[in-house]
Amino acid sequence: MFNVPELSLGDIQSAVETVIGKHHPTRSLPIPIEEIVEFNLGINIVSVENLHKKFGVDAFTSGDGKDIFVEDSLYSDLNHLRRYRFTLAHELGHIDLHGGFYKDKTFYGPDDWSKHLAEIDAAEHQLFEAQADRFGGMLLVPRKQLEVEIDLLTSGSGLSGDPFAKSQQQMCELANRFQVSESCMYVRITQEKLGAP
Amino acid sequence: MTDAHINAFGDYFRGRRAALGLTLRAFALKNRFDAGNLSRLERGIISPPGRETLERYAEALDLRNGSDEWYKLFDLAAAQSGQAPIGISDEELVAKLPVFFRTLRGQQIAREDVKILDELIAVVKQQYS
Numbered sequence: 001m002f003n004v005p006e007l008s009l010g011d012i013q014s015a016v017e018t019v020i021g022k023h024h025p026t027r028s029l030p031i032p033i034e035e036i037v038e039f040n041l042g043i044n045i046v047s048v049e050n051l052h053k054k055f056g057v058d059a060f061t062s063g064d065g066k067d068i069f070v071e072d073s074l075y076s077d078l079n080h081l082r083r084y085r086f087t088l089a090h091e092l093g094h095i096d097l098h099g100g101f102y103k104d105k106t107f108y109g110p111d112d113w114s115k116h117l118a119e120i121d122a123a124e125h126q127l128f129e130a131q132a133d134r135f136g137g138m139l140l141v142p143r144k145q146l147e148v149e150i151d152l153l154t155s156g157s158g159l160s161g162d163p164f165a166k167s168q169q170q171m172c173e174l175a176n177r178f179q180v181s182e183s184c185m186y187v188r189i190t191q192e193k194l195g196a197p
Numbered sequence: 198m199t200d201a202h203i204n205a206f207g208d209y210f211r212g213r214r215a216a217l218g219l220t221l222r223a224f225a226l227k228n229r230f231d232a233g234n235l236s237r238l239e240r241g242i243i244s245p246p247g248r249e250t251l252e253r254y255a256e257a258l259d260l261r262n263g264s265d266e267w268y269k270l271f272d273l274a275a276a277q278s279g280q281a282p283i284g285i286s287d288e289e290l291v292a293k294l295p296v297f298f299r300t301l302r303g304q305q306i307a308r309e310d311v312k313i314l315d316e317l318i319a320v321v322k323q324q325y326s
Binding site: 055060 | 220
């Protein structure tokens with residue numbers, strides 16, 4: 001059994017705002033996640049071949065939080081840029097939200113490490129992942145910027161401020177401005193209650 | 198990878214690249230370098246390359262041939278080329294092992310599968326040696 005931190009959307013939002021305020025105060029879009037991770041936080045982003053093939057994973061962060069290992073096909077192929085950006089934001093979520101849990105944790109060898117992994121059950125793991133996902137989405141699509149961009153997109157269009165009432169093309173345009181996937185944009189709009197699906 | 202290890206070449210390389218405002222990935226893509234190799238080079242895991250490759254790096258880093266910065270890159274490379282490659286102790290390796298794994302659908306990897314975990318340890322170790 002492992003105690004997953006109870007983090008409300010507000011808690012995660014607060015953590016995200018701290019990161020943006022400190023590392024990207026201009027809040028210009030798209031949020032330069034790779035630069036924040038590499039330049040501001042000094043975390044190495046390391047491409048690794050066959051992470052997908054061998055382990056079915058996109059990325060993982062080293063236990064000491066100093067390196068993020070990313071599947072090479074995500075890292076090197078510009079066609080996957082948005083997924084790569086979200087992956088970095090997600091991993092930063094683990095480092096920011098969950099890093100404290102491992103700060104004082106010492107594993108006494110690989111066996112101890114694997115034993116610890118086994119103590120995290122599937123439901124707990126999903127909670128950790130969901131929190132990191134929320135952090136990633138909020139970081140790449142901050143609420144204030146989302147409101148501004150929705151206003152810009154709808155002003156003069158004769159359409160309501162509800163992006164769900166708009167065409168797929170407009171949703172796509174919003175996603176382009178933030179350099180995220182349309183599904184990420186959909187989730188953020190829903191989370192912030194800025195549209196009614 | 199002990200604290201005592203000096204990685205002056207890698208640090209200088211990284212600093213010059215950062216001064217161009219390019220992340221490692223952007224720098225590698227722009228110049229068609231192998232990003233994995235560059236990452237190892239900057240982290241001091243592999244020794245600096247030979248002169249020909251170094252000249253390509255210098256050009257990509259916008260270092261004018263014959264300038265102080267150009268000489269510094271080559272001097273640091275020469276100084277570091279004799280160093281033994283950095284290894285990673287067992288203790289350091291364990292500190293690097295991950296706890297969370299981002300899969301396509303957010304599932305865990307098969308942690309009960311000893312072979313998978315051994316492979317994962319090998320992959321992590323490979324990134325530091």
